[in-house]
Amino acid sequence: MIREKSDWFLILALWGAGLGAAAQYGKFSAVFDQLPAIYPQAGAALGLIVSSVGILGIFLGVAAGLVVTRVRYRRALLWALWIGAAISAFQALLPPLPWMLLSRALEGVSHLAIVVAAPTLISQLCAPKDRGLALTLWGTFFGVAFALLAWAGLPLVAWRGVPALLIAHALYMAGFALFLGARLQALRLDTPLPPLSAVQILRDHGVIYRSASISAPAIGWLFYTFCFVSILTVLPLYIAPQTRALVMGAMPLTSIAVSMTVGVALLRLMPAVWVVLIGFAGSALTMVWLWVMPGNAIACLALSGAMGLIQGASFAAVPQLNTNPETQAQANGAMAQMGNVGNTLGTPVMAVAAGAMGYAALPLLAGVAFVLGGSAHLILARRRRHG
Missing domain, CATH: 1.20.1250.20 (MFS general substrate transporter like domains)
Structure with missing residues (x-):
């Protein structure tokens, strides 16, 4: 169906969820100078705390698009938000470095699902004349999130420490999961899709590129x-x-x-x-x-x-x-x-x-x-x- 009127309330909520996804990158970038005090023996491995979220995206970006399509966009988005909230809550415990790195890798899966599902849902919630504005707004999510982390996140860290920022992020993700779970409707697919398999993922890479x-x-x-x-x-x-x-x-x-x-x-x-x-x-x-x-x-x-x-x-x-x-x-x-x-x-x-x-x-x-x-x-x- 072609919408005559855009649902800006839900579009802004999905953009807000995107800010949480960008913060999955930015929350440790913002406090990188404080990580040596938390993990004094980590050395060069500290960089992996920031980058390991993105490494999975190199290998699983296309696969994420295929999985989200089959899981369904609303369901994938909500699961990703809840998983992201749970991971941030776990990270607030400042676990040993190997567990922290594992949690960051898992967080990369949550991040991928959000950045695939949310803009796809935004496109469907827009009247054609508003798509450019809505998706341009979506495209600002990284810049806005990093600015908010600098303006609000760093003062919070200065007040209550790194765990406070991670708990705040967990509550933010859970809040959007609750809100979108109540307001967002499932998006019906136009055509049935073949079952997902490793062969299908490789084949779809070829189709896409x-x-x-x-x-x-x-x-x-x-x-x-x-x-x-x-x-x-x-x-x-x-x-x-x-x-x-x-x-x-x-x-x-x-x-x-x-x-x-x-x-x-x-x-x-x-x-x-x-x-x-x-x-x-x-x-x-x-x-x-x-x-x-x-x-x-x-x-x-x-x-x-x-x-x-x-x-x-x-x-x-x-x-x-x-x-x-x-x-x-x-x-x-x-x-x-x-x-x-x-x-x-x-x-x-x-x-x-x-x-x-x-x-x-x-x-x-x-x-x-x-x-x-x-x-x-x-x-x-x-x-x-x-x-």
């Missing part, structure tokens, strides 16, 4: 995520110390603001893929600017604004290119997979290149990645036009 419609948002997302975290990690070293904190704090906010204003306006005028292409082109041009004027504050903000167009429009492209919930879930699963690949590779590759080449590595590598992302979208668009 051969499809110029299902794979397109994910392929572009790979190049975006390769640049996003790596730029935020490496760029501050080259910004003047007196403006560094201000610029780095303003960049995510600029990205969100441009995504929700300029991005939403453009989505009402043109297809989402073209907005993504404008974002890639603008990002590549700002890397030329940053090459000529290293660390320039205005160029940094222009870069974050251009990347904001990619961020929001990539999610909006999913329902535009894929009209039924099953293929939308596959596309969202592929985005989760490619996003984790990009996040995992981007920072170490950029850091090694910057160590060997200095500052020039950043605009060169990021600029090439933005050009490749835009080129990939153009190639896939041409494939769609020719059948």
Whole structure:
């Protein structure tokens, strides 16, 4: 059924659940400097407390889309929220490191189910004219969650310690599970699906990445995520110390603001893929600017604004290119997979290149990645036009 009116109350609730999923990444990133005191013998393994949530996404992103489709979106979302709440409550006990790492890996499964099920449900709760706005809003969930963790989470930790933040996250996830369990209706599938098996998962990987419609948002997302975290990690070293904190704090906010204003306006005028292409082109041009004027504050903000167009429009492209919930879930699963690949590779590759080449590595590598992302979208668009 095509909705005439969007259910904004439920859409905002699903976005709120997405903030909880983003906090599954961010809650330990925000307190990373305090982890050595909790696990003094961990050494380099401390990094795994942050990254192990995403490692599973590299291997299970597409599988998550397939599983969520078969389990059903509402059921998968609610189970993921309850599991996430239980895991955060367990982590608040600050268990021994091996148990903490195991809990983080399991948390990755909860995270994947939420980021596949929630945007698929949001698409179905929208009138066609509102999908661009709703999915652009969804695309802000990481930036908003990390900002909230900095503004509210860190003061809570300073007051009551790391366990208080983990308990607060558990209560947040449980609260959304209760609310959405009472208000969210099951989404009926249009067609029966074959039973899930390892062979079926491998076959569906091929189907997804051969499809110029299902794979397109994910392929572009790979190049975006390769640049996003790596730029935020490496760029501050080259910004003047007196403006560094201000610029780095303003960049995510600029990205969100441009995504929700300029991005939403453009989505009402043109297809989402073209907005993504404008974002890639603008990002590549700002890397030329940053090459000529290293660390320039205005160029940094222009870069974050251009990347904001990619961020929001990539999610909006999913329902535009894929009209039924099953293929939308596959596309969202592929985005989760490619996003984790990009996040995992981007920072170490950029850091090694910057160590060997200095500052020039950043605009060169990021600029090439933005050009490749835009080129990939153009190639896939041409494939769609020719059948």
